[in-house]
Amino acid sequence: MFAFEVLFPSILNGLTTGAVYALVALGLTLIYGVLHIINFAHGAALMMALYGVYFLKQRLGLDPYLALPPMVAAMFVLGYGLQRVVINRASHGKDENILLVTLGLAIVLENLALLAFKSDTRTIETPYTLATVAIGPATLALPKLVAFGGALAACAVLLWTVRRTDLGRAIRAVAREKQGARLVGIDVDHVYAMSFGIGLACLGAAACFLLPAYYVNPQVGNGFVLVAFTIVVLGGMGSFAGALLGGLLVGVVESLGGLWLGESLGQIGIFLIFIAVLLLRPQGLFGARA
Numbered sequence: 010m011f012a013f014e015v016l017f018p019s020i021l022n023g024l025t026t027g028a029v030y031a032l033v034a035l036g037l038t039l040i041y042g043v044l045h046i047i048n049f050a051h052g053a054a055l056m057m058a059l060y061g062v063y064f065l066k067q068r069l070g071l072d073p074y075l076a077l078p079p080m081v082a083a084m085f086v087l088g089y090g091l092q093r094v095v096i097n098r099a100s101h102g103k104d105e106n107i108l109l110v111t112l113g114l115a116i117v118l119e120n121l122a123l124l125a126f127k128s129d130t131r132t133i134e135t136p137y138t139l140a141t142v143a144i145g146p147a148t149l150a151l152p153k154l155v156a157f158g159g160a161l162a163a164c165a166v167l168l169w170t171v172r173r174t175d176l177g178r179a180i181r182a183v184a185r186e187k188q189g190a191r192l193v194g195i196d197v198d199h200v201y202a203m204s205f206g207i208g209l210a211c212l213g214a215a216a217c218f219l220l221p222a223y224y225v226n227p228q229v230g231n232g233f234v235l236v237a238f239t240i241v242v243l244g245g246m247g248s249f250a251g252a253l254l255g256g257l258l259v260g261v262v263e264s265l266g267g268l269w270l271g272e273s274l275g276q277i278g279i280f281l282i283f284i285a286v287l288l289l290r291p292q293g294l295f296g297a298r299a
Contacts (some may be wrong), residue, residue, distance in 0.1 A: 015268070016265075016268075017109055017146055018146065018147035018149070018269045019145050019265055019267075020147070020261055020264065021144060021147050021149055021185050021264070022147075022149065022153065022258040022264050023257075023261035023262070023263060023264030024140055024157060024257055024260055025149065025153040025154060025156055025157040025260070025262075025266065026260040026263065026264065027155070027217055027256045027257040027258065027259055027260020027261060028156065028157045028160035028161050028237055028256065028257065028260070029215055029219055029256075029260075030154050030233075030237065030256040030257075030259055030260055031118065031160065031164060031253045031254075031255070031256025031257060032120075032160040032163055032164055032215045032218075032235040032256070033051070033055060033115075033211065033212060033215050033233055033234075033237045033256075034211055034236075034240035034241050034252040034254065034255065034256050035164055035211055035249060035252045035254075035256075036041055036051065036053050036207070036208035036209065036210070036215075037208065037237050037238070037241050037250075038210030038246075038247060038248065039171075039180075039207060039208045039211075039249075039250060040108040040204060040205055040208040041061050041166070041241065041246060041247055042184050042202055042246075042247035042295055043183055043184045043201065043204040044092075044204060044205065045116050045198065045200075046107045046108060047108060047111070047113065048111050048119055048205075048208070049108065049111040049112040049114075049115050049229070049234075050091075050111040050112070050114040050115040050118065050234035051208075051212070051234050051237060052115065052230025052231050052232075052233055052235075052237075053114065053115040053118035053119050053122075053230050054070075054084070054087070054088070054212050054228040054230070054232030055120070055212045055215065055216060055229070055233055055234070056119065056122060056175075056210050056225065056227060056228075056230035056285070057084075057087075057118060057122070057286060058080060058084055058209075058212045058213045058215070058216035058220065058224075059127065059216045059220055059223075059225035060122065060225055061076075061080055061083065061084075061216065061230060062076050062080055062133075062162055062216045062225075062280070063131055063133060063215055063220060063221045063225050064132045064176055064217060065079070065080070066135075066220075067133065067147065069285070070150060072135065072219050072220075073129070073135065073217045073218075073220050074159075074217060074221075075157070076217050077213075077217045079213050079215060080213035080214070080216060080217055081108060081210045081213040081217075082097060082210075082213075084209040084210065084212055084213030085206040085207065085208045085213070087204035087206075087209055088205045088206035088207070088208060088209030088210065089094050089202045089203065089205065089210075090196075091114070091205065092201055092202040092205035092206070093198070093202045095110065095114070096110050096111065096114075097198065097201065103155060114151050116191040116297075119227050119228065119230075120227075122217075125225045126226075126227060128165070128226060128228075129226065130224050130225070130226045131224060131225050131226065132165075132220075132223075132224045132225075133220060133221065135144070135152075135221050137151050137152060137221065138152060138221055138222065140152075146161045152156040152218075152221035152222035153222055154224070155204060155218065155221075155247070156195075156218035156219065156221075159214070159217075159218045160214075160215065160218055163211065163214045163270070164253055167207070167211065167249070168200030168249055168253075170207075171249065172296070176200075176203060179195050179200050180200055180204055182195055183195060183197050183200045183201070184206075186289075192272075215222075219254070224296055227229045228282070236259060236276075236279065239279060239280070239283050240252055240255040240259055240260065241255075241285070242283070242287070242293060243255040243259070243282070243286055243287075243294060244256075244293050244294050244295055245292055245295040246292075247292055248286060248293065248294075248295040250295050251293055251295030252293050254294065254295070255293075258282070259282070261281050262278040262282050263276055263281055264280065266278030266279070
């Protein structure tokens with residue numbers, strides 16, 4: 010059995026990772042909750058955001074945290090445009106076509122990245138990359154602590170937007186009853202595009218919080234999107250609270266799993282928890298029964 014001095018740092022580390030997982034999963038949850046599709050291009054879009062932060066730092070010297078506003082705006086515009094120009098038109102309104110379109114987008118984006126950047130893994134260096142903060146018996150990397158606070162703040166802004174603004178009310182109306190929302194004058198196609206844009210904007214924020222302590226290569230999004238899908242199902246399809254708490258839970262389980270089983274096997278714990286929750290509660294932690 011591990012002592013508290015060993016478990017506490019591991020749990021803290023898991024919470025910091027889980028907050029970023031939650032932010033990535035919230036974007037996926039929003040897109041699923043409104044458009045009722047699984048966005049297979051989510052991981053590829055995160056990869057693009059990471060490359061964006063990387064080149065802003067390397068070419069313009071812009072700190073990843075200062076890159077937050079332009080990256081969030083750029084990813085929102087990209088998501089809005091993709092939904093209106095590519096996904097909506099190519100799908101012809103059929104859900105199965107949308108799945109194929111997003112899967113095709115993921116393949117195209119990853120191969121374009123391979124063509125442009127090769128398979129090299131790239132990192133950046135900042136004055137605080139190796140800085141640490143002592144919290145009780147734990148020593149935590151400063152970029153991870155900033156990522157934790159920043160990801161939770163971004164989640165709070167997203168939840169406030171959905172619950173308290175006119176756009177959020179339109180999003181919830183379209184998510185519940187598309188035809189009814191259209192009848193009361195809501196521009197459903199615009200809400201679809203806004204939701205897709207906000208979902209990708211979450212990835213822009215996540216990339217800014219990740220890159221000071223992480224890396225980027227053309228395949229980097231695959232691992233994140235698998236975990237994000239797991240969190241979305243674990244928390245309950247379309248549930249924001251489920252995505253947030255599911256992300257934190259997955260981060261802690263992954264960290265503790267790595268402590269017991271070794272870093273390379275840490276993700277086994279995620280899928281054991283995932284199977285256990287679905288056996289006891291098939292609709293997920295916060296999902297409604299069908």
